[in-house]
Amino acid sequence: MNVSKIRPACVAALVLAVATICALLLALPGQTVTTRYLNDLFIFLDGVHRVSEGQIPNRDFHTALGPLVYYVPALGYWISGHLGAAMPVGMALMVLMMALAAAHIVSTRLRPAIALPLSIFLILIAAVPINLGESINGLSFGMFYNRIGWAALGLLLIMYLRPIHRRPFQSLLDSFCAASLTLLMLYMKLSYGLVGLGFLILMLLDSQQRRWALAAFGLVLAGGLLIETIWDSTEAHINDLLLAGGVSGSFKSLDELVSVFLRNLADYTLFALFAAFALWRTRSIRGFLFYGFCAGSGFMLIMQNFQTGGIVTLPAGAAVAAELLARTTPASADRKTPALAAGTQLLLLAFVLPSSIHHAATLGLHAALASTNQGQAVPLPKFDRVRLVQLWTEDNYPVFSRYLESLGDGARALSALGEEAGRVHVLDFVGPFSAGLGLAPPKGDSTWHHWGRTINEHHHLPPETLFQDVRVVMQPKWPVEFATAEGLRQIYSDYLSDHYDLEEETKDWKVYVLREPAETVSRSPEDDQDEEETFSSSGG
Amino acid sequence: MTPLERPTAWVSGTLLCAAAAFGLLLALPGQTVTTAYLNDLFIFLDGAHRIASGQVPNRDFHTALGPLSFYVPALGYWISGSMGGAMPAAMAATTLGLALPMIHILSSRLRPVVAIPYGLFLLLIVAVPTNLGESIASLSFAMFYNRIGWAALSLLLVLYLQPGNPGSRQNLLDALCAAALTLMLVYTKATYGLVALAFLAFMLFDSRQRRWVLWALGLIVLSALLIEAFWQSSLSHLEDLVLAGQVSGTRGIVDLSLAFLRHMTDYVLLAIFAGLVLWRTRSLRDLLFFGICAGPGLIIQSQNSQPWGIITVFAGAAVATEILLRSRRLAGHESHGILAQGAPLLLIAFLLPTSLHCFMALGVHSIAATARTGEPFGLPRFGELRLTTLWLPGNRSFMTDYLMSIREGARLLSELPVKPENVSVLDFANPFSAGLGLPPSRGDYAWLHWGRNINDVNHLPPEQLLGGVDVLMVPKAGINGIPLRNLYGTYIQEAFDPIRHTDLWTVYKRREASVLSSVGQSLEHAKPSRVGAGDGM
Numbered sequence A: 001m002n003v004s005k006i007r008p009a010c011v012a013a014l015v016l017a018v019a020t021i022c023a024l025l026l027a028l029p030g031q032t033v034t035t036r037y038l039n040d041l042f043i044f045l046d047g048v049h050r051v052s053e054g055q056i057p058n059r060d061f062h063t064a065l066g067p068l069v070y071y072v073p074a075l076g077y078w079i080s081g082h083l084g085a086a087m088p089v090g091m092a093l094m095v096l097m098m099a100l101a102a103a104h105i106v107s108t109r110l111r112p113a114i115a116l117p118l119s120i121f122l123i124l125i126a127a128v129p130i131n132l133g134e135s136i137n138g139l140s141f142g143m144f145y146n147r148i149g150w151a152a153l154g155l156l157l158i159m160y161l162r163p164i165h166r167r168p169f170q171s172l173l174d175s176f177c178a179a180s181l182t183l184l185m186l187y188m189k190l191s192y193g194l195v196g197l198g199f200l201i202l203m204l205l206d207s208q209q210r211r212w213a214l215a216a217f218g219l220v221l222a223g224g225l226l227i228e229t230i231w232d233s234t235e236a237h238i239n240d241l242l243l244a245g246g247v248s249g250s251f252k253s254l255d256e257l258v259s260v261f262l263r264n265l266a267d268y269t270l271f272a273l274f275a276a277f278a279l280w281r282t283r284s285i286r287g288f289l290f291y292g293f294c295a296g297s298g299f300m301l302i303m304q305n306f307q308t309g310g311i312v313t314l315p316a317g318a319a320v321a322a323e324l325l326a327r328t329t330p331a332s333a334d335r336k337t338p339a340l341a342a343g344t345q346l347l348l349l350a351f352v353l354p355s356s357i358h359h360a361a362t363l364g365l366h367a368a369l370a371s372t373n374q375g376q377a378v379p380l381p382k383f384d385r386v387r388l389v390q391l392w393t394e395d396n397y398p399v400f401s402r403y404l405e406s407l408g409d410g411a412r413a414l415s416a417l418g419e420e421a422g423r424v425h426v427l428d429f430v431g432p433f434s435a436g437l438g439l440a441p442p443k444g445d446s447t448w449h450h451w452g453r454t455i456n457e458h459h460h461l462p463p464e465t466l467f468q469d470v471r472v473v474m475q476p477k478w479p480v481e482f483a484t485a486e487g488l489r490q491i492y493s494d495y496l497s498d499h500y501d502l503e504e505e506t507k508d509w510k511v512y513v514l515r516e517p518a519e520t521v522s523r524s525p526e527d528d529q530d531e532e533e534t535f536s537s538s539g540g
Numbered sequence B: 001m002t003p004l005e006r007p008t009a010w011v012s013g014t015l016l017c018a019a020a021a022f023g024l025l026l027a028l029p030g031q032t033v034t035t036a037y038l039n040d041l042f043i044f045l046d047g048a049h050r051i052a053s054g055q056v057p058n059r060d061f062h063t064a065l066g067p068l069s070f071y072v073p074a075l076g077y078w079i080s081g082s083m084g085g086a087m088p089a090a091m092a093a094t095t096l097g098l099a100l101p102m103i104h105i106l107s108s109r110l111r112p113v114v115a116i117p118y119g120l121f122l123l124l125i126v127a128v129p130t131n132l133g134e135s136i137a138s139l140s141f142a143m144f145y146n147r148i149g150w151a152a153l154s155l156l157l158v159l160y161l162q163p164g165n166p167g168s169r170q171n172l173l174d175a176l177c178a179a180a181l182t183l184m185l186v187y188t189k190a191t192y193g194l195v196a197l198a199f200l201a202f203m204l205f206d207s208r209q210r211r212w213v214l215w216a217l218g219l220i221v222l223s224a225l226l227i228e229a230f231w232q233s234s235l236s237h238l239e240d241l242v243l244a245g246q247v248s249g250t251r252g253i254v255d256l257s258l259a260f261l262r263h264m265t266d267y268v269l270l271a272i273f274a275g276l277v278l279w280r281t282r283s284l285r286d287l288l289f290f291g292i293c294a295g296p297g298l299i300i301q302s303q304n305s306q307p308w309g310i311i312t313v314f315a316g317a318a319v320a321t322e323i324l325l326r327s328r329r330l331a332g333h334e335s336h337g338i339l340a341q342g343a344p345l346l347l348i349a350f351l352l353p354t355s356l357h358c359f360m361a362l363g364v365h366s367i368a369a370t371a372r373t374g375e376p377f378g379l380p381r382f383g384e385l386r387l388t389t390l391w392l393p394g395n396r397s398f399m400t401d402y403l404m405s406i407r408e409g410a411r412l413l414s415e416l417p418v419k420p421e422n423v424s425v426l427d428f429a430n431p432f433s434a435g436l437g438l439p440p441s442r443g444d445y446a447w448l449h450w451g452r453n454i455n456d457v458n459h460l461p462p463e464q465l466l467g468g469v470d471v472l473m474v475p476k477a478g479i480n481g482i483p484l485r486n487l488y489g490t491y492i493q494e495a496f497d498p499i500r501h502t503d504l505w506t507v508y509k510r511r512e513a514s515v516l517s518s519v520g521q522s523l524e525h526a527k528p529s530r531v532g533a534g535d536g537m
Helices: A008-027 A038-052 A068-080 A083-109 A112-127 A144-158 A170-188 A190-203 A210-231 A234-248 A254-263 A265-282 A285-304 A313-328 A339-371 A397-416 A433-437 A482-499 B002-027 B038-052 B068-080 B083-109 B112-127 B144-160 B170-186 B190-203 B210-231 B234-248 B253-262 B264-281 B284-303 B312-331 B335-370 B397-414 B432-436 B462-466 B481-495
Strands: A032-034 A386-388 A424-426 A472-476 A500-505 A509-514 B032-034 B385-387 B423-425 B471-475 B496-501 B505-510
Touching (some): A008 A112, A008 A339, A032 A339, A038 A068, A038 A083, A038 A386, A038 A397, A038 A433, A068 A083, A068 A170, A083 A112, A083 A144, A083 A170, A083 A386, A112 A144, A112 A313, A112 A339, A144 A170, A144 A190, A144 A285, A170 A190, A170 A210, A190 A210, A190 A285, A210 A234, A254 A265, A254 A285, A265 A285, A265 B335, A285 A313, A313 A339, A339 B264, A339 B335, A386 A397, A397 A433, A397 A472, A397 A509, A424 A433, A472 A482, B002 B083, B002 B112, B002 B335, B032 B038, B032 B083, B032 B335, B038 B068, B038 B432, B068 B083, B068 B144, B083 B112, B112 B144, B144 B170, B144 B190, B144 B284, B170 B190, B170 B210, B190 B210, B210 B234, B253 B264, B253 B284, B264 B284, B264 B312, B264 B335, B284 B312, B312 B335, B385 B397, B397 B432, B397 B505, B423 B432, B462 B481, B471 B481, B481 B496
Parallel strands (some): A424 A472, B032 B385
Antiparallel strands (some): A472 A509, A500 A509, B471 B505, B496 B505
16 A cells, blocks of 8 residues: 555546545535524525526625525536435535645645645535534535635645646646636625735735636636626625624634634644744745745634634645655665654655544534435425434424424415515524515615624614515514514504504514505504524624 | 763753742732622632631531532642731642652653743743633632642653653652652542543553553552541542532533534644544553543543643553654654654644643732732731732623722721621622631531532531531622522521621621521522632532
8 A cells, every 4th residue: 555656647537436436425415404503594594595586796786795606506506406305416526626626736746645635525425414613423515615715725825836747738727727716705795805916916925826826817817897788786795794894793802812822732742843844854944934824814714604613724734835845755775665754644644644533523414314305394385305313412493493493384374474474584693484474575785694793783784685585574483593683673664654554573573564545644663572592603 | 871861951950940939929929809700719718717716628518519629629728827918829839849859741742842842831821820721810819739730741641651761760850750640630620530530541551651550559558548647637528529410510511512613723733733643653541541641631621610721631642642653763764753743842732822822810819919000909817918900801800899899898897896707608708717817617618509519409418517507797789699698588587586787788787595496408400600700520
């Protein structure tokens, strides 16, 4: 078993094979199983519904997430035909596409002993349905864009290395890979995209690789312009980002910075070991900048994310260091690989293997649960393949289970409206009814609200904008996120009582319907909100 | 022999200096700063107070923790002379004490590149004043016995290796070290002691090391008999252990697998090490040894109230590194020696994050203690103890509220017209006897942790628990006062009179010359308390 004898083409083939297995595990069962962040999942499914009804992100609805967050699951929906399969199939396609770039990048730049563990690690990051840093029983597609961003950024960072096995059209392929990864990040979540652009600027310092880096810049620019001519909503997107940034984009306190750093102390220590060894050997200023970039950008990203652990830029930087150490090791007379190079490769394996195993097990668990119809289906007709499962411990199951019950109640209330039902907005974290019942979505509203994260009492959309096309407003008594529901009620209650009538009140909902223009009586909504703490969260 | 002298001296010197330095960092400020598990700290201050007043564990009070868990803080109290200096001085003394067998074991069995990082790691595990797996800012001496247990057990496991260059007194010293460590474990916390004994039994199968193992076992039996001759409470200790075991002794498969998943990183690393070794040696004994490092550690960890830290896994990694380095020398220049060369680096990288973390926490405690950070506890004899929050996120009001209630309780007690003789607190721990310098209570539990060493099925009858008490403090909520009140409420109403009543406490005084009738037990269930502490078993 000698890993160093594997040829680059075989490495590429192995990477693609692993990616295919991951993609099949995700896509084949055709179901979404979740134990956490159900509310986050509904954001994406609502977005898929809107996009497939012809709406365009940031033009027809407000969102601080990039347009690809909606188009990737939408692609999954168009292929599979079920909303329940939208997320897994969309992610499977993403994994395959990223694996193409990964195969090119790692096979030309890394020796097999580093290339295989690292690329499998990155592919699993993209494929695993959990929020990074959480345990195996936290199955969820929530914040999937973070994982895609990390994996894409990790791959991009490998391009710091000069290629050892040059292919025909090496520079062309390099620039194409770099540009597509950067564009993916830019239109998935802007913060990752900016880090990607920063890395490309860093690459301009390398005279041997400047060519592809410049070409990649050009391609990114051209791609951006092309997307803008079709999408035509970049400005609206930036406005939405600024709105969210006004709420949660402030600088963190020193306490928070310190505790985030200490939580990831182990990763940073290992990374520092790699960087120190490599710098000791190469003594390059560019190298110093690169490791600093990995450490710093990873830290900034994880500060912005709703995520406790898993700074993927660190293992990627460590792989670069291990490869550089292996390359600069002088070929000694007795054909013994010196200890440092061997040790760092072993160490890199130890660095990425634990989370790879964890993620592989999680992916397998999701596939097993999805193919055996475990758990409780969401009680909305089009969400029948989205299932809530309780694993081992209680976790968030009781809260989400109760929430699902309230959705069934809400669906009955809406069906009582008959023809009038449609263009529904839910005054909660997310509104699952449009997608779940196949109703026409309203235009001009927002796919999700998160109190303290995307909105607060000072930063929110004016009611005239939010409700411009809304006919039915659903006010929950059992919201999935209490603070958000309460905040929205306070902000919009005046507008609601001025323009909408309480049509129906059920166990869990108050249903308001747009008043016919003739009527003028104003009515104030009662204040009998059921208080219930919920566990929900989402990145912005 | 001679070429080995120098590295051995290096190892001994470094480890001794490090142990002294860590000990000084702990003990010199003479203050205890804590941000968490206040209630747990009170158990051991009360324990030190009891021992200093002449009580004997398991004879004069009930405890499922071994007697050393009380004699160690008492030693600290004796050294420092103050309650606030007791725990830091105790842990400093333990760190230094552990350094002695460590120097012998590590320098005779591991080469310096393995011995020094591993030794420093173990010393830091003992010295750090936090619960393993918690944040640097979560300072507390709570569950110090777990850290002693992990470090001593992980040191003992290194004896698996045959000594590199056996000296004339090797067997004698080996036996002494093994016996001392095992006795320390048995009398600190029984779960660790059992694993240590099982390891010694496993070592009997090694014909080349059987000699010292037999001596060690003999020494252990002799010492146990000698201890029993003085202590005379082994049986009642066992009874307390059985009671605690009935309440919280078993862990289900779900708990164990979740604990396994939490330690996935460590296990994967151990698997890499073990894989490298077994690929080379193909020895069943090696496989069993790695099993001992991995398996019992998981059970101990899930018994502990500790989010992370199966330290025996690191022992397995250190031993594996040494085996790899030894086999490389035998294999000479063969190509498969490549990976073995990387093993020390991997080991250092494995040990470094935790070592750094512990060292930083130790430093934070020293700085906070020297700077007198936080607010003093406010009880007369607790002047050198402080509660602070540092930069811990989340709501810390639970601990401050608890401290407020303790202060009010102390005020109530000192206002009593007659000085109480035997104060007991119907809650997690009793901070008043030690804090006010009252005579300690007798015959009760060192601590009561609902769902851990007491529940509504397994508990002492009220006559036994509260029979000798003359003043009983009953908190409104406390740490887990409510379920205890439900359990013993009827007896209290029959045998005691309430004399003071505030928002936080009811003070009861024993009714004079009253006839006590038997008390039925309340079956009302209550939620387990919010503190993960006092996990004695």
